[in-house]
Amino acid sequence: MEEVREGRVVCHLGKGLAVEDENGHIVLCHTRRRLGDAAVGDRVRWEPCEGEQGRVLEILPRRSSLVRPAYGGRVRIVAANLDRVCVVLAPEPEPDWLLADQILAVCERRDIAALLVLNKTDLPGAPALDEALRDYESAGYGVFRISTRTGAGLDTLKQVLHTGCSMLSGQSGVGKSSLTNALLPDRNLRVGELSAHSGLGRHTTTSATLYHLPEGGELIDSPGVAVFGLAEMAxxxxxxxxxxxxxxxxxxxxxxxxxxxxxxxxxxxxxxxxxxxxxxxxxxxxxxxxxxxxxxxxxx
Ligand SMILES: Nc1nc2c(ncn2[C@@H]2O[C@H](COP(=O)(O)OP(=O)(O)O)[C@@H](O)[C@H]2O)c(=O)[nH]1
Ligand SMILES: [Mg+2]
Ligand SMILES: [Zn+2]
The missing domain is CATH 1.10.40.50 (Probable gtpase engc; domain 3)
Structure with a gap:
């Protein structure tokens, strides 16, 4: 009998879950129906089965999870075992501070660290946001000022991200994808590897995916605006x-x-x-x- 091993869910694929083993190899795993919903970032126990595939036996306890509202008043898990969420803002589009506060509140409630990233500091509108950002600094939040266009401030942000598992969040157009590309030079290698396993041709980017940052730490790239439910909050x-x-x-x-x-x-x-x-x-x-x-x- 093959031994049971531990792994990490790196994304959902058409036919199952992409699970990364201890050596960094991706295995396409099937799940059992009564296992419950596995999410990107989940640690799992799995066993090899025919071919180069595996079967997930158990989802290991999560140290954190983010959820979003789903049909019928239920929730779906967006990501598991997150350590940190970066709320990305920019002078353009005009910041949605209410969304920022909502994300920060959900993170606080779920014991996930949060910080603010002001991107596009190369634009003339950036200094006008300083006053609003100071409110967050005095509340104890880290605020990082960057430009993915000029590279300003990226090294300082990278130092924070190189431990634990992070996710970028914020309105569309603020530069999350640009920042992801700046942080993950090998992103396409990973996408290629996942495509090879999915049997779906090119790995579609509609599924949140966990990447390793070159200097350590992990980044979960979640397409679109991740909506974190406030509904479960009193x-x-x-x-x-x-x-x-x-x-x-x-x-x-x-x-x-x-x-x-x-x-x-x-x-x-x-x-x-x-x-x-x-x-x-x-x-x-x-x-x-x-x-x-x-x-x-x-x-x-
Ligand atoms: N001026 C400026 N534009 C940027 C910067 N970063 C991203 N952009 C632009 O902002 C737009 C939206 O970026 P994108 O990464 O797709 O944002 P996302 O929707 O949050 O993923 C694109 O046209 C980018 O070229 C930056 O640092 N400065
Ligand atoms: Mg994007
Ligand atoms: Zn009161």
Whole structure:
């Protein structure tokens, strides 16, 4: 009998999962129906079967996972065992700060580190974003200023990414693909290898894929805008997930304070006193509103 081995799911292929073994080889693995959903980044136990294929026997416990809403009020796992999400922004297209806050909140809630990357610093509009970015720096987030066009700031960002598993996120057009290409000179080799296993001809880039960065660490390249669900978050959890609110939580007059119009709210008072960024607070109110409707939806 062949021995059971460990591996890492690097992407979904048409007929199964591409699993990387201990030596970096890709094996096309089938799964059992009752195994549950395996996601890119999952660590699995698998055994070889006919040909050069394998069978996944078990998904090993995840240290983190990101999910997105799916049909029927369910969720699907976008990526497993992530250590870090980079929220990529740019002067063009104009930043969607609400999306940025939403991603940061989800990461906070799921114990995944997050940082901000301002790309296209070669454009004249970049300095105008400094004020908004300072709110995040004072909340304790790392902010990296780069240009994939000129190469500025890339080395500093690479030093952060060379441990653990990272994913880029953010609006379309901010430069995620450009940054991925700058970080992964061997990307096409991997795509070629996956194509060879998929039996589908060229590996389609519609599936999130895990790559090894040349200096260590991994990058999960997820096509399109990864939508991280807020739906599974309770209103009190959203406030907790706003890092800059933490010093004030528990100091409101009422235990069940929602930090909206409640009397004696320490969060509001901090905004009024100018010690908490009002822009972040305004976006908290908007996200809280969205939570409200999401909850009603699933309850109704
Ligand atoms: N000026 C400038 N343009 C950039 C930079 N990085 C990417 N772009 C351009 O921005 C557009 C969108 O980039 P892309 O990587 O496809 O963004 P994505 O949708 O987030 O994957 C493309 O036209 C890129 O050439 C940069 O650092 N400076
Ligand atoms: Mg892209
Ligand atoms: Zn409050």
């Amino acid at each position: 209103p009190t959890e959203l406030a907790q997930a706003y890092r800059d609110f933490r010093p004030y939580l528990g100091k409101c007059r009422f235990n069940d304070c929602r930090h909206v119009k409640d009397k004696g709210c320490a969060v509001r008072e901090a905004v009024e006193a100018g010690t908490l960024a009002s822009a972040r607070y305004e976006r908290y109110l908007k996200l809280l509103d969205r939570l409200g409707s999401a909850v009603e939806f699933s309850a109704g």
